[in-house]
Amino acid sequence: MILCTVGAVVRAQDVAPPGFIARFDVTQRLEYSDNPDLEADGESDFFGRTVLGFGLESITSVDRIALNLSTDIEEGRDNQSSFDLTNSTVGLNYDRNTRNALLGLNASYRESDTNNSSLDADFDQDGNIINQDSGTRQSYNFGLEGAIGREAPIGASFNWRYSELTFSGTNDPDLTDQSTNEVSGQVDFRIDRRITANLTASYRDFDAQGDGVNRETIGFGAGVVLEVTPILTADLSLSYDSIERSGNEVGTDEGVSVGFGLTRALPNGSVGLNFASDVSSNDDGRRSFLNVSRNLELPRGALSVTLGVTGADVVGTDPLVDIEYRHELPTAVLSFGLAQSVNTDSNNDEDINTSLRASYDQRINSISSFGLSVSFFNRNELQQNGSDGKRLDVNLTYRYDLTRDWGLVSGFSHSFSAEDNARDRRSNTVFVGLQRSFNWTP
Numbered sequence: 012m013i014l015c016t017v018g019a020v021v022r023a024q025d026v027a028p029p030g031f032i033a034r035f036d037v038t039q040r041l042e043y044s045d046n047p048d049l050e051a052d053g054e055s056d057f058f059g060r061t062v063l064g065f066g067l068e069s070i071t072s073v074d075r076i077a078l079n080l081s082t083d084i085e086e087g088r089d090n091q092s093s094f095d096l097t098n099s100t101v102g103l104n105y106d107r108n109t110r111n112a113l114l115g116l117n118a119s120y121r122e123s124d125t126n127n128s129s130l131d132a133d134f135d136q137d138g139n140i141i142n143q144d145s146g147t148r149q150s151y152n153f154g155l156e157g158a159i160g161r162e163a164p165i166g167a168s169f170n171w172r173y174s175e176l177t178f179s180g181t182n183d184p185d186l187t188d189q190s191t192n193e194v195s196g197q198v199d200f201r202i203d204r205r206i207t208a209n210l211t212a213s214y215r216d217f218d219a220q221g222d223g224v225n226r227e228t229i230g231f232g233a234g235v236v237l238e239v240t241p242i243l244t245a246d247l248s249l250s251y252d253s254i255e256r257s258g259n260e261v262g263t264d265e266g267v268s269v270g271f272g273l274t275r276a277l278p279n280g281s282v283g284l285n286f287a288s289d290v291s292s293n294d295d296g297r298r299s300f301l302n303v304s305r306n307l308e309l310p311r312g313a314l315s316v317t318l319g320v321t322g323a324d325v326v327g328t329d330p331l332v333d334i335e336y337r338h339e340l341p342t343a344v345l346s347f348g349l350a351q352s353v354n355t356d357s358n359n360d361e362d363i364n365t366s367l368r369a370s371y372d373q374r375i376n377s378i379s380s381f382g383l384s385v386s387f388f389n390r391n392e393l394q395q396n397g398s399d400g401k402r403l404d405v406n407l408t409y410r411y412d413l414t415r416d417w418g419l420v421s422g423f424s425h426s427f428s429a430e431d432n433a434r435d436r437r438s439n440t441v442f443v444g445l446q447r448s449f450n451w452t453p
Contacts, residue, residue, distance in 0.1 A: 045438065053438065343372060
């Protein structure tokens, strides 16, 4: 089904002037779907949906605070309560940025159905979102970062992140409750204008609560960033890492991780070469990466391309691609993204996750517009007898401004999900409704 992102105040600290803004969005629409829950034997339903969003943002010359709340209310669903809250989110962000220091804090909460495409944002970290069994998924995230001495001869920075996933009402064994606690710190020594050395330390604790493989990682390292010429920069990093496994697997992987990179500035962007060989908890105890990148500034947009390979123990032959493209026209915006990443799930199995996103937004005239978006996700499990999965979502929307504040919105969406050893699932949804946005600035 189509999801409306409302109430989100855009993060634009670099371009937004200081001030305060409050926003409230409400959409009331009627929906018909032949399989609203994206089940193997789903039944059609006709119901109402109210989408609510609220956002506050305050910006000064040195800090920014933003609060965002949103939820969907389904009304009149068959075999469900009269009013069901779905896709509820809460987000809080605070940043304080001065010339020599930085402090950032963020916290978020999200609750949604496990078969809901709003989970697409988590695909890079969790390929199991394709395992769309019925149930509820709750996500908690907390983060804290800081830095001092950003322009001093000696500076320091730290980063802490805690995340937790919990599932309820599901029978899928791959949907395991889990938590991740990560802490890292770095001390920089600016020897001169061209040379910066650093010392690093990191700790990561992944806990697969119940059935799974826990992983505790500790690392200590050092590195240097060297300005070889005014347009060529090199960086080298070395660290000693130890990964201790417990739970369904018991063992320790340890050794030296190494990284090397070259970046050359060009008149219209940059080009880079990067190599990394990291200690891993896979069967080989190591995973390596090699890639080349090109960032290109265009007259009406930007293009970023990274092409590389990865493999266990050696560089390998598994391709990795990362492409970002944006093109702006006088009355339209086209964007495209293709990304691949290697992830380790709660069973200590490695996946290559591929995500493709494309969108086109066109302003027809001063009071009407339409948008088309396509997203495709593919999970390729690298171990033998792995369970691969894929998902496709296509959304088409149309808006017509009835007045300055009221708009008529309508759309169509198609979702398809498939997984090895499971039945395919499809869903088609159409909707029509009214939307109004309220903005307030003192």
